[in-house]
Structure formats: C-alpha cells, structure tokens
Amino acid sequence: MxxxxxxxxxxxxxxxxxxxxxxxxxxxxxxxxxxxxxxxxxxxxxxxxxxxxxxxxxxxxxxxxxxxxxxxxxxxxxxxxxxxxxxxxxxxxGEIIKPMGEFDAFAAVNTVRVETPKQMEATAFCLEVAELATSISGDEVGVVRPLTGDISELFFVTNFASMEDLNQSNAKLSENEDWLALYEKSVGLIVPGSLHYAIRQKVM
The missing domain is CATH 3.30.70.100 (Alpha-Beta Plaits)
Incomplete structure (x- = not known):
C-alpha cells in the first residue's frame, strides 16, 4: 500500500x-x-x-x-x-509498511530521521516502536517510509476521534516503563533531535 x-x-x-x-x-x-x-x-x-x-x-x-x-x-x-x-x-x-487504520477527525504525525548507515536496523526498530505503542495505547500506530524527498525520514501516524483521545493515548505511553526504555534503545539508530510531532485536523 x-x-x-x-x-x-x-x-x-x-x-x-x-x-x-x-x-x-x-x-x-x-x-x-x-x-x-x-x-x-x-x-x-x-x-x-x-x-x-x-x-x-x-x-x-x-x-x-x-x-x-x-x-x-x-x-x-x-x-x-x-x-x-x-x-x-x-x-x-511513501510506502505504508505498517497500517495506521482509517483517517479520523485528528491525526498525530511523528517524524524521525534515521541514521543512514543503519537504515534497515533503524526501520526494524521503528516498527518495533509502533507495535509497542499500539499494544500499550490500543490505538493503531502506522509507519510510512518515504519513497521521495528525504528518505532517511520515517513517519508514525495515529488517528483519533478527538483531541482528548489523542491526549489520553500519549498519557498511557508516557507512564509505561517499556515505552520509556525505547528512548535509550534508539541511540545510534535515530538522529538526535530529529523527532517532530504534529497534530492535524481533518477538514475533508
């Protein structure tokens, strides 16, 4: 897809x-x-x-x-x-390498850049991140790999019915020790300081 x-x-x-x-x-x-x-x-x-x-x-x-x-x-x-x-x-x-479900009223889009020499390993790690986030939050976290533009980027996309649902999902992650441990595991795979978080509202 x-x-x-x-x-x-x-x-x-x-x-x-x-x-x-x-x-x-x-x-x-x-x-x-x-x-x-x-x-x-x-x-x-x-x-x-x-x-x-x-x-x-x-x-x-x-x-x-x-x-x-x-x-x-x-x-x-x-x-x-x-x-x-x-x-x-x-x-x-881009190529959807992990489905994110149907678009809803809001979408959270997290963008990271991976270390180019370890792109395959970093991509596998990001899929692990998405699977864990889905398991903890109950919200389907998708992953998109770009085919054009900066191909060192990866996008995590999650859809929500409301801003409150989005906030509650983030709270579940921030309180989970397994999730917090991933930050240390990302060293050497994700470019430091590259994480960008965006919230988008569907108008059509």
Missing part, C-alpha cells in the same frame, strides 16, 4: 478560500478517478498549511491517477487563478 501527499500553503488571509477551492477539486477527483483524497490542517503548527493525502494499492494506480488528473480539462480549469490563493510547497510519495 502506498500513500501520496501534497502540502499547500495558503496566502495570508486566504485560508478559507484555499480550503474551499481545494475541497471542490478533491471532491471532483475522488468522484471521477476513484481516489480517496482527504484534507487536513495543522493544529498548533503552521496556520496556513494544508495537507492532502490519499492511498493507492499499487504505484501503477498512482501513475494512472496522475495521468488522468493532468489530462482532465474540467479539473484544470478549476485551478486557474489558484496561485493567488495558495502555493504548492511539496509533493511526497
């Missing part, structure tokens, strides 16, 4: 317009092309960031969607003038 993502940055004062236009485009794409794009915004992060994601069973499915999207005159006409509303910052493509 693979996941495609696009990051947009709304122009100052145009966030509502960016969400409205992007939602219309994604709805059209989902209807015409069978994709399942969702849209998230940052909580406690960049107030103008918009994140678009969808999954694909194969890279051939992703390629077909891209070709159809680029050739669709109706969708492209909807984007005329969009440069005054938002900028495309980045496209990413």
């Amino acid at each position: 693979f996941i495609a993502g696009r990051t947009l940055t709304a122009k100052s004062g145009r966030m509502a317009d960016a969400i409205s236009l992007t939602g219309s485009v994604l709805s059209s794409m989902n209807s015409k092309m069978g994709s399942d794009y969702s849209m998230h915004v940052d909580i406690g992060g960049d107030p103008n960031a918009v994140f678009l994601t969808t999954g694909f069973e194969t890279l051939a499915d992703y390629e077909q969607m891209r070709m159809s999207y680029m050739a669709d005159q109706e969708i492209n006409s909807m984007l005329v003038g969009s440069e005054s509303i938002a900028d495309i910052v980045e496209d990413r493509l």
